[in-house]
Amino acid sequence: MRFLTIRLLAMLLIAPLTLWFVPAPVALADEDTPTPLQIVALDECDPTTFNAKLGPDFCKNVALAFATSFATKFADLFAKAAAGAPDPGWDFEPDKVTIRKGTSLVVVNQGGEPHTFTEVAKFGGGFITGLNGGEAPVPECAGGFKDVAVARTRILQGSQLQVTGLSKGEHHFECCIHPWMHVTVDVK
Numbered sequence: 741m742r743f744l745t746i747r748l749l750a751m752l753l754i755a756p757l758t759l760w761f762v763p764a765p766v767a768l769a770d771e772d773t774p775t776p777l778q779i780v781a782l783d784e785c786d787p788t789t790f791n792a793k794l795g796p797d798f799c800k801n802v803a804l805a806f807a808t809s810f811a812t813k814f815a816d817l818f819a820k821a822a823a824g825a826p827d828p829g830w831d832f833e834p835d836k837v838t839i840r841k842g843t844s845l846v847v848v849n850q851g852g853e854p855h856t857f858t859e860v861a862k863f864g865g866g867f868i869t870g871l872n873g874g875e876a877p878v879p880e881c882a883g884g885f886k887d888v889a890v891a892r893t894r895i896l897q898g899s900q901l902q903v904t905g906l907s908k909g910e911h912h913f914e915c916c917i918h919p920w921m922h923v924t925v926d927v928k
Contacts, residue, residue: 773842774839774840774842774843774844775843776843776844776845776846776902777837777839777843777844777845777846778845778846778847778848779832779833779834779837779845779846779847779848779857779923780832780833780847780848780850781831781832781847781848781849781850781851781855781857781895781915781921782829782830782831782832782833782850782851783801783812783827783829783830783831783851783852783853783855783918784801784810784811784812784827784829784830784851784852785799785801785811785812785814785817785851785852785853786799786801786811786812786813786814787799787800787801787811787852789813789814789815790814790852790853792814793814794814798853799852799853800852800853800897800898801851801852801853811852812827812829812830817830817871818870818871821870821871821872821873821918821920822870822873822874823873824873824874826871826873826918826920830851830918830920830921831920831921832847832857832913832915832921832922832923834923835922835923835924836923836924836925836926837923837924837925837926838925838926838927838928839906839925839926839927839928840927840928841906841907841908841927841928843906843927844902844903844904845902845903845904845906845925846900846901846902846903847895847900847901847902847903848895848899848900849895849896849897849898849899849900850898851897852897853897854894854895854896854897854917855894855895855915855917855918855921856881856890856893856894856895856914856915856916856917857893857895857901857903857913857915857923858880858881858889858890858893858913858914858915858916859880859893859903859911859912859913860878860880860881860912860913860914861878861879861880861912862878862912863878863912863914863919863922864876864877864878864881864914864919865877865878865881865919866878866881866914866915866916866917866918866919867881867882867883867884867885867890867916867917868917871917871918871919872919873919873920875919878914878919880916881914881916881919884916890916893916906925906927907927908927908928909926909927910924910925910926910927911924911925911926911927912924912925913925
C-alpha cells in the first residue's frame with residue numbers, strides 16, 4: 741500500500757514538473773510568422789456630389805467634406821483623370837513595398853467609397869472608361885464586377901482585404917475603378 745501511495749504521489753508531482761522542461765511545439769512559436777504589412781486605400785469623395793450621381797450613401801466620407809473644400813467633387817474626379825492628372829488624394833499608401841515571402845498584405849479602405857486591390861500583370865486602365873486617362877483597360881480589370889476575380893478584390897468603405905501566398909518576385913496591384921491607385925510589391 742505504501743508503494744502505491746508513493747507511486748501515485750510521484751505521478752501527481754513529478755510528471756507535471758517534467759512537462760515544464762519540454763520545449764513548446766514549433767507551431768506555437770510566433771517568431772517565424774512575419775507580421776502582416778498594412779496598405780491603406782484613401783480617397784476624398786464629396787458625399788453631396790457623389791451620392792447625387794451614384795445613390796444615397798455611396799460616398800461615406802468621414803473627413804470634414806461638409807465643412808471644407810477638401811473633398812473631390814464627382815465631376816472633378818473625371819475631369820482630372822481625363823486630363824491625365826488624376827486626383828492625388830486617391831491613392832494606396834505606400835506605393836511600393838518589399839516583403840519577405842510568407843508575409844501577408846492587409847489592405848484597409850479608409851476612403852469614402854469602394855476600391856479594388858486587383859493583381860495585374862501590367863498597370864493600365866480600369867473598367868470605368870472615363871477614369872482611365874486614355875489608357876485601355878488591363879485584361880484583369882476589363883470585366884468589372886461581373887468578373888468574379890475582380891469582385892473578390894473589392895474593398896468596401898471601412899473594410900479590409902487580406903492577400904496571402906504571394907510568390908517571390910514583383911507583383912502589381914491596382915484599383916480597377918481608379919487605376920492610378922496602384923502598388924508594386926516586391927517579394928524576397
